[in-house]
Amino acid sequence: MRKLLTILLLLTSINVYRADAADNQVPFSVEPILPANQNSDVSGYYDINLKPGAAQVLQAKLFNPTDRPITIEVSANRAATNNNGLIVYDGSEKVSDLGQVATVQEKSITLQAGETKVTDVKIKMPSDFKKGEILGGLYFLQRPEKNDDNQAMLTNNYAYAIAVRLHRENKQAVKPALSLDKVTPELINYRTGIDTKYVNAAPVTLTKMKFHAEVLKKNGTEALYTSDIEDFAIAPDAPFNVPLMFDNKPLEPGEYVYRSSFTKGKEKYEFEKAFTITAEQADKINGEAVELDKSSNWWMYAIGILLLIIAGLVYYVVRLNKKVKE
Incomplete structure (x- = not known):
C-alpha cells in the first residue's frame, strides 16, 4: 500500500508541463473526466483497473480562456525515464508508443475564444497482459501561432499532460527486472562523458531510488568521475x-x-561493466567538445616539452663533438 501511495504521489506531482506565458495568461486548460471505474483514491489523472482485452473510452475537457482561437495537438505517449531520473509523458524519449493501447480520436483540436470541448481517447488492455501496470499519458501541446506571412511566430510553448495508469491487480507482486545494456563514450550536449543504457523489462514503476555511478580505470581503486x-x-x-x-x-x-x-532501503540493484575508450573516439569527441579543460593533460605537454629539450641537447652535443674532432 505504501508503494502504491508513492507512485500516486509521483504521478500527481508531474502531470503538468508548461512554459510561462509572457502575459501570465494560461492559454488553455485540460481536465480529466474520470470514469466510473476510476480508482477512488486518485483524482488528478486516470487510474483504472482493467481486465485483459477490456476496452473503454477516456474523456478530457479542454477550455480556451483567451480572446483568440488556438489549436491543440493531442498525442498518447508511453511513460519514459529521462536523463535526470524523472518520468515524462511528452514523447521526447525513445520508447515504444501507446499505439496498441490508446487511440487518439482527434489529433488536432481547434478551440475558438472561450470555447470548451470534450475529446475522446479509446484505450484497450492487451489480451495477454496478466499483471503489473501500463503507464502512459495524454499530451496536449499548443500549436505555434502564425503571422500574416503564414510563418510560425516565436511564442511560449505551452503543454499539459495527464497520466494514464492501467493496471491488473494480482496477488503476486511484480518484481523489477533491471539490466545494464551498454556503456559508450559520447559527446553529450557538446561535453565529454559516457552514456549508459538501462532497461526495466518488468511492468512495474520504481520510485524514490537513490542512484550512484562511478568510472574507474581498469584495476583501479579510485573513482575518476x-x-x-x-x-x-x-x-x-x-x-x-x-x-x-x-x-x-x-x-x-x-x-x-x-x-x-x-x-531504496533494503532494495538494491548493482551493476558493473567494462568499457574501452579508443584513441579515435577520444580525438573525435574531444575535438567537438566545448569548454574543454585541457589542464588535466599538463603532464602530456610537459613530457612533450622535455623530449624537445632532450632532443635539442643531444643535437647540440653531437654538433659540439663533431667540431672538436675537426
Missing part, C-alpha cells in the same frame, strides 16, 4: 539512459570500469 541522483524514478517496461559527465575533462584512451547502483 561520479554521479549521484536523489529521487530517481523508473518507468515500467522501457529502456532509459543515464549519462555520466566527465566535468569538461578530455577523454583519455584506455580501459575503464563503470559501476552503478539503484537503492
Whole structure:
C-alpha cells in the first residue's frame, strides 16, 4: 500500500508541463473526466483497473480562456525515464508508443475564444497482459501561432499532460527486472562523458531510488568521475539512459570500469561493466567538445616539452663533438 501511495504521489506531482506565458495568461486548460471505474483514491489523472482485452473510452475537457482561437495537438505517449531520473509523458524519449493501447480520436483540436470541448481517447488492455501496470499519458501541446506571412511566430510553448495508469491487480507482486545494456563514450550536449543504457523489462514503476555511478580505470581503486541522483524514478517496461559527465575533462584512451547502483532501503540493484575508450573516439569527441579543460593533460605537454629539450641537447652535443674532432 505504501508503494502504491508513492507512485500516486509521483504521478500527481508531474502531470503538468508548461512554459510561462509572457502575459501570465494560461492559454488553455485540460481536465480529466474520470470514469466510473476510476480508482477512488486518485483524482488528478486516470487510474483504472482493467481486465485483459477490456476496452473503454477516456474523456478530457479542454477550455480556451483567451480572446483568440488556438489549436491543440493531442498525442498518447508511453511513460519514459529521462536523463535526470524523472518520468515524462511528452514523447521526447525513445520508447515504444501507446499505439496498441490508446487511440487518439482527434489529433488536432481547434478551440475558438472561450470555447470548451470534450475529446475522446479509446484505450484497450492487451489480451495477454496478466499483471503489473501500463503507464502512459495524454499530451496536449499548443500549436505555434502564425503571422500574416503564414510563418510560425516565436511564442511560449505551452503543454499539459495527464497520466494514464492501467493496471491488473494480482496477488503476486511484480518484481523489477533491471539490466545494464551498454556503456559508450559520447559527446553529450557538446561535453565529454559516457552514456549508459538501462532497461526495466518488468511492468512495474520504481520510485524514490537513490542512484550512484562511478568510472574507474581498469584495476583501479579510485573513482575518476561520479554521479549521484536523489529521487530517481523508473518507468515500467522501457529502456532509459543515464549519462555520466566527465566535468569538461578530455577523454583519455584506455580501459575503464563503470559501476552503478539503484537503492531504496533494503532494495538494491548493482551493476558493473567494462568499457574501452579508443584513441579515435577520444580525438573525435574531444575535438567537438566545448569548454574543454585541457589542464588535466599538463603532464602530456610537459613530457612533450622535455623530449624537445632532450632532443635539442643531444643535437647540440653531437654538433659540439663533431667540431672538436675537426
